[in-house]
Amino acid sequence: MADLSDFQHPRFARMYVDASVVSDRRGAREHRIRLLAGLEGRVIEIGAGNGRNFAHYPKTVTEVVAVEPEATLRRFAATEAASAPVPVSVVAGHAEDLPGEPHAFDAAVVSLVLCSVPSLPAALAEIARVLKPGGHLRFYEHVRSPNPMIGLFEDAITPVWRRVAGGCRPNRDTLGAIGRAGFVVDEIERFGFSPQPLVPAFSHLIGRAHLHSPG
Numbered sequence: 340m341a342d343l344s345d346f347q348h349p350r351f352a353r354m355y356v357d358a359s360v361v362s363d364r365r366g367a368r369e370h371r372i373r374l375l376a377g378l379e380g381r382v383i384e385i386g387a388g389n390g391r392n393f394a395h396y397p398k399t400v401t402e403v404v405a406v407e408p409e410a411t412l413r414r415f416a417a418t419e420a421a422s423a424p425v426p427v428s429v430v431a432g433h434a435e436d437l438p439g440e441p442h443a444f445d446a447a448v449v450s451l452v453l454c455s456v457p458s459l460p461a462a463l464a465e466i467a468r469v470l471k472p473g474g475h476l477r478f479y480e481h482v483r484s485p486n487p488m489i490g491l492f493e494d495a496i497t498p499v500w501r502r503v504a505g506g507c508r509p510n511r512d513t514l515g516a517i518g519r520a521g522f523v524v525d526e527i528e529r530f531g532f533s534p535q536p537l538v539p540a541f542s543h544l545i546g547r548a549h550l551h552s553p554g
């Protein structure tokens with residue numbers, strides 16, 4: 340099992356703090372608003388980074404537990420939490436070992452995180468564990484392109500990309516993994532988005548899913 344020391348990327352973290360401001364200006368702010376619209380109750384946000392989502396939680400959310408493994412980003416997130424419109428507590432942790440009893444949360448939020456977790460099935464199983472039966476998953480992720488040539492290009496750059504970008508893999512089948520983890524996808528929006536100047540428009544998803552309850 341990974342521990343927190345596996346997720347420390349201070350150089351990437353300092354770069355991400357500035358880069359996230361740029362990508363929000365280029366459109367990610369609107370993506371975050373769509374991601375979080377209509378959420379209610381207790382929410383766990385996994386891999387909250389420097390807290391760029393916090394300002395956009397609707398007032399119907401009663402509490403956000405924001406889990407972030409990287410120490411530099413966690414400090415920035417704590418500052419953002421102080422001015423959030425809903426109560427946000429920022430805690431150290433990672434997707435493979437989340438805080439909380441089983442069925443503790445109404446909803447889970449991941450944004451630009453599932454590309455970086457060491458094991459997608461392990462992370463999604465742990466998210467399912469802490470959600471109530473029928474609980475909601477909101478996701479905003481970049482994924483492997485449906486265009487075969489671009490997908491092959493993403494496969495080719497992944498080994499180098501993940502080393503310089505905090506473990507991020509541009510070629511993941513995140514939607515397939517969400518389905519295989521027992522979630523039913525209710526809504527999906529697909530679009531190309533270039534988060535930074537000179538970065539190609541990666542294939543992105545904003546989606547809503549819920550945990551399948553047998554019977």
Ligand SMILES: C[S@@+](CC[C@H](N)C(=O)[O-])C[C@H]1O[C@@H](n2cnc3c(N)ncnc32)[C@H](O)[C@@H]1O
Nearest residue numbers: 386387388391409433434450451452455456457
């Ligand atoms: C590209 S940043 C996105 C940050 C934030 N969610 C956002 O929307 O701006 C990726 C984040 O995933 C976090 N991360 C990487 N591996 C993780 C894991 N196994 N569990 C939880 N978070 C993880 C990183 O520390 C970083 O904060």
